[in-house]
Amino acid sequence: MPTVKFVKENVEIEVPEGANLRREAIRAGIPLNLGFLNGFGRRINQSFVGNCHGKGVCGTCRVLITKGAENVSQPTMTEKLQFKTVVIPDPIPKFAYAQYGDQLRLACQVKVFGDIEVESDPPIDLFGEKFYA
Numbered sequence: 001m002p003t004v005k006f007v008k009e010n011v012e013i014e015v016p017e018g019a020n021l022r023r024e025a026i027r028a029g030i031p032l033n034l035g036f037l038n039g040f041g042r043r044i045n046q047s048f049v050g051n052c053h054g055k056g057v058c059g060t061c062r063v064l065i066t067k068g069a070e071n072v073s074q075p076t077m078t079e080k081l082q083f084k085t086v087v088i089p090d091p092i093p094k095f096a097y098a099q100y101g102d103q104l105r106l107a108c109q110v111k112v113f114g115d116i117e118v119e120s121d122p123p124i125d126l127f128g129e130k131f132y133a
């Protein structure tokens with residue numbers, strides 16, 4: 001079975017092949033949904049109304065796949081819409097994508113097929129070196 005390591009939480013879990021990353025994180029007690037503006041309102045976003053529950057619409061479950069990116073499913077159309085267009089009103093995922101590129105994923109859209117490491121709640125540095133790279 002594939003292993004998922006949540007680096008910040010220092011938690012490692014085994015998941016069935018093809019498992020949904022967000023669902024497995026919730027089972028392990030790791031809340032991935034961020035609050036608006038990358039942390040503000042995080043508690044609200046864990047609630048029933050605070051996120052889209054895996055539909056790929058709210059963009060709050062964004063994570064970095066720091067190791068083993070080849071062991072997860074390809075980005076979905078929903079992720080491309082979140083990260084590369086201005087169709088959806090929340091601008092934060094677009095800023096984050098500009099900084100992290102393909103490392104950034106929506107956990108609710110990721111299927112796990114092999115060992116990976118995940119960083120939850122990736123910081124957004126709007127004025128850092130990587131942002132305009």
Ligand code: FES
Pocket residue numbers: 033051052053054055056057058059060061062106107108109
């Ligand atoms: S839970 Fe809303 S985009 Fe993943």
